[in-house]
Amino acid sequence: MKYCRKISILLIALLYPLLHFAQERINWVSFEQLDSLLAVEPRETFIFIHTDWCTYCRKMEQEILTKPDIITAINTNYYAVSLDAESVQEIAFDQGIWKPKSNKKRTGQYHPLALTLLNGKQMVFPSILRFDREFHLKNIQQKYLNSKELGVFLE
Template sequence: MKLLQYICIAILLMTGSLQAQERNEPAVNWLSFEQLSDSLTVRPKPVLIFFHTDWCSYCKKMLGETFKDPKVIEKLNSEYYAVEFDAESVDTVRFDGEIYASELKSKRTGKYHPLASILMGSKNRAVFPTTIILDTDFSMKFKKFNYLSIKQLLNIL
């Protein structure tokens, strides 16, 4: 069973890498929460979770600049699992043996996915982008509710 998990994780990680390699660009190996659960079971590592929304210009800037930097990519891919998640998603998410489902059928500004609300810890006031770093035991190591430059994120990592 463990061999099958290793194979599945390797295929998922290679898929993201191959898409970037086709353009000859390095890329962060973003995982879904479902993939994160499996990966943590096989090989515990710290986790970076990046919450964003479609309307957040600083979120787009981090995705387009900070997370495109080769040093950031190398550090994240080698030492962390990275999860990118739209906080206003209406998708059902399975994570850590639990199911997190939105009550909404379509995205709405200011209405956040239950998993995002739990992890961000801000039910009444959410600020984006939100970057969270969790230790291997899933304890909170770092939480920031604003734009992080390449230098700032590297210092945190």
């Protein structure tokens, strides 16, 4: 019994930092939530537009958007939204409902909200958009950003 308690305390001491690290991630919100959040507490918005097939998008999600300093910067200063550019979901946002042309996901068939957010720009993935408190486009990057480049983008 005495050893069980010591072993338990040792395991908790060793595993606690890992549990804490695993819980640290970006607080992604939906566009529906973003509408409400901006009305209650205006804040800058970070939008990550990606696709399932984009290798650089996945690399950014796994390697860059998981770094503690990037997570802290985004969670502290921004509302973060992730948008699959080829999504087939209806999205309620900005007093409208954005409906895809088809209910089947197809490569190259982009969601109308993604097209609107990119404002006529070429569809390049990943696309990272930064909006000010009034939801006016402040900055856009349409390429893979390493952690240093993303840090500068977020400043």
